Amino acid sequence: xxxxxxxxxxxxxxxxxxxxxxxxxxxxxxxxxxxxxxxxxxxxxxxxxxxxxxxxxxxxxxxxxxxxxxxxxxxxxxxxxxxxxxxxxxxxxxxxxxxxxxxxxxxxxxxxxxxxxxxxxxxxxxxxxxxxxxxxxxxxxxxxxxxxxxxxxxxxxxxxxxxxxxxxxxxxxxxxxxxxxxxxxxxxxxxxxxxxxxxxxxxxxxxxxxxxxxxxxxxxxxxxxxxxxxxxxxxxxxxxxxxxxxxxxxxxxxxxxxxxxxxxxxxxxxxxxxxxxxxxxxxxxxxxxxxxxxxxxxxxxxxxxxxxxxxxxxxxxxxxxxxxxxxxxxxxxxxxxxxxxxxxxxxxxxxxxxxxxxxxxxxxxxxxxxxxxxxxxxxxxxxxxxxxxxxxxxxxxxxxxxxxxxxxxxxxxxxxxxxxxxxxxxxxxxxxxxxxxxxxxxxxxxxxxxxxxxxxxxxxxxxxxxxxx
Numbered sequence: 403x404x405x406x407x408x409x410x411x412x413x414x415x416x417x418x419x420x421x422x423x424x425x426x427x428x429x430x431x432x433x434x435x436x437x438x439x440x441x442x443x444x445x446x447x448x449x450x451x452x453x454x455x456x457x458x459x460x461x462x463x464x465x466x467x468x469x470x471x472x473x474x475x476x477x478x479x480x481x482x483x484x485x486x487x488x489x490x491x492x493x494x495x496x497x498x499x500x501x502x503x504x505x506x507x508x509x510x511x512x513x514x515x516x517x518x519x520x521x522x523x524x525x526x527x528x529x530x531x532x533x534x535x536x537x538x539x540x541x542x543x544x545x546x547x548x549x550x551x552x553x554x555x556x557x558x559x560x561x562x563x564x565x566x567x568x569x570x571x572x573x574x575x576x577x578x579x580x581x582x583x584x585x586x587x588x589x590x591x592x593x594x595x596x597x598x599x600x601x602x603x604x605x606x607x608x609x610x611x612x613x614x615x616x617x618x619x620x621x622x623x624x625x626x627x628x629x630x631x632x633x634x635x636x637x638x639x640x641x642x643x644x645x646x647x648x649x650x651x652x653x654x655x656x657x658x659x660x661x662x663x664x665x666x667x668x669x670x671x672x673x674x675x676x677x678x679x680x681x682x683x684x685x686x687x688x689x690x691x692x693x694x695x696x697x698x699x700x701x702x703x704x705x706x707x708x709x710x711x712x713x714x715x716x717x718x719x720x721x722x723x724x725x726x727x728x729x730x731x732x733x734x735x736x737x738x739x740x741x742x743x744x745x746x747x748x749x750x751x752x753x754x755x756x757x758x759x760x761x762x763x764x765x766x767x768x769x770x771x772x773x774x775x776x777x778x779x780x781x782x783x784x785x786x787x788x789x790x791x792x793x794x795x796x797x798x799x800x801x802x803x804x805x806x807x808x809x810x811x812x813x814x815x816x817x818x819x820x821x822x823x824x825x826x827x828x829x830x831x832x833x834x835x836x837x838x839x840x841x842x843x844x845x846x847x848x849x850x851x852x853x854x855x856x857x858x859x860x861x862x863x864x865x866x867x868x869x870x871x
Contacts, residue, residue, distance in 0.1 A: 449739070450802040453732035456725050457780065457795050461497055463722075464781035464788075468493045470688060471709045472702040472783065474695045489702055489783050496785035500792035507796030512805035515797070516744060519563075519570045523591070526563045529556035530598035537602075541775075542649075545602040557607040558786040560595050561614055562794060565751035567591060568618040573744035573807075579624045582631055588615075589632075600643070605650060606774030610759055612636055617754025621737060622747045657772040670705070673698045674767050678711035678719075685715030702783045704775050707767040722781075723764070730757045736802040745801040752794040756780075759787075 472489040479485075507515070529547075533556055538548045547554040571578060571588055578584050592615050599608045619629060644650045652667050660668035677693035680686065691712040694701040701709050711719050733753030740746040756779050763778045765771035777784040779791045 447736075447739070447802060449732040449735040450799060452728055453736065453795065453798060453802065456729040456732065457792075459725050460729070460780035461501075464778075465490070465493055465497065466688070467706055467710060467781060468702050468783045470691070470713065471694050471706050474691075475701065478695060492785065493783055493788075496788045500789040503789060504792040504796035504799070507793055508799040508803065510800065512745065512797075512800055513807045515566075515800075516570055516807040519566045523563045523567045526556055526560045527595060527598065529554075530560060530595065534598070534601055543602050543604050545599075545604050545607075553785065555786040557599050557602070557604050558790045560599065561607065561611050561755055562752075562790050564592055564595060564611055565614055565618050565748065565755055565794075568615065568622070569744055569747040569751060572618075572622040573742070573747055576623065576743075579619070579622055579628075582628050585619070585624070585628070588619075603647070605644070606762070606776045609640070609774060610755070610762065610776060612640075613758040614751060614755040617758070618747060618751035621750030621754070622743075653772055657769075660769065670699050671766075671769055671773060674705055674708040675769055677708040678768065681712040681715040681718070683716050685711075685713045685718055688713050700775075704763060704773070704777050704782060705767065706778055706782045707764055710781075711767075726757065726760050729753075733757075733798050736798055740801050741804060742807065744807040745805065749798045749801045752798050755794060756791055 469487070469490040473486040476485045476488060477483060533545055533547060536547070537544045538546045540546055545555055545557050547556075568588055578588065582589075592611070596608050596611060599611065616629060616633070619632075644654050656663060656667040656671070660671045662668065664672060673693055677691065677698055680691075680693065686692075691709055693712055694709050698705050698708055707719075707722075710722060714721075730753060733749060733756070737746050737749035737753065740749055759776050759779045762771060762774060762776045763782070766773050766776070777787045779787060
């Protein structure tokens with residue numbers, strides 16, 4: 403009788419008091435409607451943090467070096483300390499504007515920026531045309547709009563526009579990468595922009611734009627063979643173009659033999675080598691450089707690398723290259739992990755744009771490339787270059803945050819058979835018979851069909867027993 407009694411009841415039928423549930427057996431309300439679980443949000447990726455850190459290091463270092471490179475010449479020319487912070491103030495204003503633009507671009511919608519790409523590209527081309535007639539000439543190049551203290555250089559923005567245009571075009575049209583002929587629309591837009599830049603003339607900006615286009619094509623998946631053909635053609639045209647103008651020809655000959663004209667075209671590169679050599683291993687100390695005092699032309703712009711080499715030595719140059727390497731690694735990793743093709747092409751092209759300018763500047767200062775007037779990105783004085791570089795980094799950070807752009811058009815199908823396609827003719831499916839509606843059959847027909855083909859008359863147990871007898 404005791405075994406038949408229900409659990410938890412006594413002989414009288416009364417319910418026995420149950421023990422209090424222990425803490426281990428107590429049901430948890432975590433994740434329920436009463437108390438929702440706290441989900442730990444995933445932080446930003448390592449590449450995102452590396453890129454942002456490298457950017458801030460270069461910006462801070464650039465502000466210090468612009469003041470160090472420009473204050474000495476300003477004091478010696480004015481005879482007072484009043485104008486020693488002139489370039490420092492302008493750089494701080496440009497840094498503030500650039501950081502605001504970077505934050506807005508980083509937090510904005512990548513799809514909206516993609517929709518604005520055609521308008522932005524057309525606007526930059528119109529500005530390049532207008533600057534040839536209405537622009538101001540600085541150092542022999544008519545490439546600036548001057549509105550009081552504000553100077554706008556359209557050639558800096560066309561570099562960004564070409565990368566944006568390439569990512570916009572090639573993300574939805576992978577068929578544009580099958581051959582050089584298929585790249586025609588992108589190469590045609592690039593050619594128009596380059597002709598307008600070379601008409602200023604600005605050989606350095608044109609060269610940077612060409613390299614940025616090559617990196618964009620490579621990030622999009624262009625074949626190395628096609629890129630090699632393009633490189634050969636562009637290199638031949640650039641060589642002929644360099645020999646066409648006397649000043650470009652002299653600059654090329656000076657690069658090959660700088661000692662041939664020490665007081666003329668070779669003066670700047672020789673003084674840059676002297677500055678780097680004077681720095682030695684650990685430099686002469688910040689602010690103690692001598693070459694920036696009228697010996698080194700444009701010390702605060704495209705020759706700021708020589709000032710860094712003199713004041714910080716080999717260690718300073720190595721650390722600078724290391725930070726640029728960190729920036730490049732983070733940018734390309736963000737491109738590799740992008741969520742769509744547009745983000746991958748955009749991040750790869752913009753990272754290449756920044757690194758190309760850094761390489762050209764460093765190579766020129768060390769005598770390994772002709773002088774082109776390209777500033778050191780995020781470090782040299784140059785408001786337009788600084789703002790464009792920060793906008794580019796903002797777009798890369800947007801991709802790193804998981805930003806993606808909507809597909810504007812349906813992708814074009816690949817040429818040829820699909821990878822998993824099979825020959826239906828071999829499988830006997832070359833011609834399919836038209837499907838006919840199934841005809842209902844009666845029970846008598848089914849039984850007759852079963853007897854005709856030796857099958858059982860039915861599936862019931864009665865038929866099975868008769869068959870076993």
